Amino acid sequence: MATKKLAGKVAIVTGGASGIGLAAARAFVAHGARAVVIADVRADEGRAAALSVGPDVCSFFHCDVADEDQVRSLVDQTVSAHGGLDVFFINAGIVSDSEQTVLDLDLDKYEAVMRVNARGTAVCLKHAARKMVELGVVGGAIVCNASVMGDLPTALAGRMGLGTAEEVEAAMGPYTSLKGAELTPEHVAEAVAFLASGEAGFVTGHNLVVDGGLTGLPSGE
Structure with a gap:
């Protein structure tokens, strides 16, 4: 029997607690991880998610990723409880709950998004990397999740942003609709599991896009 790619x-x-993060936690366990810690600010959902993955292998830790003390504690307590840290999937992110133009930009909402999405990513990168270096981890992986829109050519992203949902779908459809396939959290989770494993041992700094062809959409005027 072949060794699972994330064994041990x-x-x-x-x-x-949900979505891609929960799918990734399940994928990690399916591929042999011995311990997975779900970190989220949603306590009830996070505990339920960990229970659904399996209480013998998955636990929950309440953590605001933009709070450096909380992230440091998350990393330290994970190592203390499980004896190491091999994979850190930085997946937490939020979006604004309103559509705005520059003219009516709500800077408080802007700062709230940037606090989690930008600062939170930096905080997690810092403490995951420091701990792995401290422990002398070989083959460790830090994987960051991000919106696929960031990989689109600027002009194309701008045009898509100005169109209605129906117009964007009509423009994208011929290029991005894989026949008989629909994107699921599991598609992304399996890509993350690959990047976290030894199968990606010679892959670093790579932007692995799981988008059904969206970023291959022609960007000419």
């Missing part, structure tokens, strides 16, 4: 690994998943 210890992993942290931020934003793991």
Whole structure:
């Protein structure tokens, strides 16, 4: 029987209470991880998620990723409880709950998004990397999740942003609709599991896009 790609690994998943984060936690366990810690600010959902993955292998840690003390504690307590840290999936992120133009930009909402999405990513990167270096981890992986819109050419992203949902779908459809396939959190989770494993041992700094062809959409005027 072949060894599972994440056999014996210890992993942290931020934003793991639902969606891609929860799918990743399940994928890590399916691929042999011995311990997965779901970190999220949603306590009830996070505990339920960990229970659904399996209480013998998955636990929940309440953590605001933009709070450096909380992230440091998350990393330290994971290592203390499980003896190491091999994989850190930085997945937590939020979006604004309103559509705005520059003219009526709500800077408080802007700062709230940037606090989690930008600062939170930096805080997690810092403490995951420091701990892995401190422990002398070989083959460790830090994987960051991000919106695929960031990979689109600027002019194309701008045009898509100005169109209605129906117009964007009509423009994208011929290029991005894989026949008989629909994007699920599990598609992204399996890509993350690959990047976290030894199969990606010679892959670093790579932007692995799981988008059904969206970023291949022609960007000419």
